[in-house]
Amino acid sequence: AAGTLLKPQHLALLAGMGEAEIKVRERPRVALITTGAELVDDLSRPLEPGQIYNTNAILLAQRLCAAGAELVMQATVPDQSDTYILAVHHALDLGARVIVSTGAVSMGRYDFVPAALAALGAEIVFHKVRMRPGKPLLFAQLLDGALLFGLPGNPTAGAVGERFFVEASLRRMLGMATEQPWRLPLLDVACKPGGFLYFQKARLVVAGDSVVRVAILHGQESFRIRTLSESTVWAVLPEEEAELPADTRVDVYPLGHVESDLMGDIALCAST
Incomplete structure (x- = not known):
């Protein structure tokens, strides 16, 4: 039936029926942007004072792929609005319909994402949720209809936002039934x-x-x-x-x- 997650036994049944091809949902095309001048992607590089390894990039990329997404872009940008805007444009050029970014969504000096989205003409649907961890979470819709989730930078807060907001949207795009706890x-x-x-x-x-x-x-x-x-x-x-x-x-x-x-x-x- 539509919305069924195909498992090995389903494929065996289809093979037994002589079905070589079936129609399936296309994987949602997703881009991941991590923000922060302190982030280091190269795990073989020794850290300098004030730096941390980019654990969010690894965790979220794996979780998004496991959730059914096709990851079309992964980028790390410094705490600069113009660089972030360029990364968003690049993601859209690559066909991303969902953009997930981490960091810069709270109220600090370097939390530029809301202003960057305003410059992009995006509609901020909500910003901040009465939950912990992950209260600063932001959700916006870009002019072309693509969705953007701004997750907090702390690893667990970002993981919660990805699991319960991003994955809920991916599940809907995949035609799956609403998840029940x-x-x-x-x-x-x-x-x-x-x-x-x-x-x-x-x-x-x-x-x-x-x-x-x-x-x-x-x-x-x-x-x-x-x-x-x-x-x-x-x-x-x-x-x-x-x-x-x-x-x-x-x-x-x-x-x-x-x-x-x-x-x-x-x-x-x-x-x-």
Whole structure:
């Protein structure tokens, strides 16, 4: 059926029916622009004071491709509006229908992306979301209809924006059904400030009663990459709650939207 993620067993069925070709959705063409004079792309180059390796470029490029995108451009630009505008034009020339950029979307001295988008004639649909991490997230539509997501520069904040905003758009472009969360109980009590939706790095665990629960990991700061590397799922803590007791059921998502379809039956069993 339309919107089905084709798996090996589907291809085997098609082969058994003698179907050599079928119509599929075209992969959305996506460009990735990371911003920051401090970023170093060459991992073999020793860092100088004030520099960091460009982890966002690696993480987001892999996640976008896993989400079904065709990555047509990847670029790193300094904190300069004119250079950023040139990169956006280049992405459009390459046929990108979605542009993902990281950094320069908050309210600091070097946060130039909103002004650059205004110069491009883009419509900023929203800027800032009541969530953490990732509050400064920006979404705009360019004059030719292409979409632009401005993600925060901190790795976890950028990962949340990519997972829950960019991938949601890619999923729609691919003709897939709206993703549904798993509802799983918390292993331990979870505390957070009220007033914000919280996306927490987490893992699934099976306790002695054989019930699948979600364990919130320590080290939730948005700059921590190690905790991100140890996580297997995202746990979403509701905006209105400041404390959730153990065994409270919360929304849980895999690290990528495609995994929701690959693991759907397993998740259904775990959620009931």
